[in-house]
Amino acid sequence: MPATSIDTFFACSLLVSVALLATASLAGTMQDRIAAMQDLNKEDYLRNIAEHLVTSYGTPVDWGSASTVPSSFGLADNESPYLYELDIDKVSRLNSQNSYSLSYAQVSVASMLNNIALGISVSQMLSVTVILESTNSMEDETAYTFEVSVSQASGPVSATLQGYIVTKDYVNSVSNETSSTGIGQITFHVPNASNGPGLLVVFARAAFDDRVTAYEVYSFAHLSQEPSPNHAFIGLNPLNHMLSVEEKFPDVTVEHAYAFSYGYQSNLTATVATTYAVPEFVDKSPTVLVASGVNDTFPFVEWTAYPCVPMEFGANFENSEQNVFAYTVLIKGAFYKLTLIFGDVFK
Secondary structure, three states: HHHHHHHHHHHHHHHHHHHHHHHHHHHHHHHHHHHHHHHHHHHHHHHEEEEHHHHHEEEEEOOHHHOOOOEEOOOEOOOOOOOOOOOHHHHHOOOOOOOOOOOHHHHHHHOOOOOOEEEEEEEOEEEEEEEEEEEEOOOOEEEEEEEEEEEEEOOOOOOOEEEEEOOOOEEEEEEEEEOOOOOEEEEEEEEHHHHEEEEEOOOOOOOOOOOOOOEEEEEEEEEOOOOOOOOOOEEEEEEOOOEEEEEOOOOOOEEEEEEEOOEHHHHHEEEEOOEEOOOOOOOOOOEEEEEEEOOOEEEOOOOOEOOOOOEEEEEEEEEEEEOEEEEEEEEEEEEEEEEEEEEEOOO
């Protein structure tokens, strides 16, 4: 083969190789862009769904305050002027411990998410930790000192504290505040005659914003054996500012019921045998509902929160794709963190 023919052959081969490489590179780039656009469209699609669930009322608009199943799902409070305020009862009906709770299938159908897994969680903006620091028994009473730590994701929080102590027949309250490191103390003196299970209900309110208010409940034994787990004897089910008490054994008798918030406390009045009216406190705070009584002769003190938060609802996303959308929302004037999780979109 002449030298010119050989040069021409290699030149043509080089041009073909360059063209093939350029084509492959262009195809790869276009494929990446197409995949990115698909992901972008999916994210926008799911974000729009999340916005709808947070800002729409659902149908009927007051489905949270009744025990009916909504035909369309939305968490917004239809009586609020704020865009991201959720309905206290709609949120509470997602907690499986509430007898009025919705099933995942019911929410999935009402949300029209038949091909997308859904998870919902609502948590408090502050983390409140209670430790029993010391006990001092005297002739007629016992002094309990509790350490309370308050923090958020960024670290310790300076807060004011409001504590309530509840035993079978005794209620008292104490106020204090934390240091700049988020640590404070609360001390109660409880009559020895009120021996039995006890509860400490603590509310912490951030110094920088009174809407950042959270609670914690600590169960302890007052001159008695360790208390039974919560909900061992009764179920406490708040809905539409009424508390329904479910007695789990025939010998259960509820003797007292209370409502506590950061700034208020109230004895609950029974409207019928096992239903109590819950006051609508003018307070930017969750409400903790407490009931005390006996099972035969064994005393108990049990509680629930209204709204029923913290709570997690929906699908298990372990080892599967998660698309997460987080919101800061209001419920009855207090801030909470709402997280919506969606699985992959199947076409």
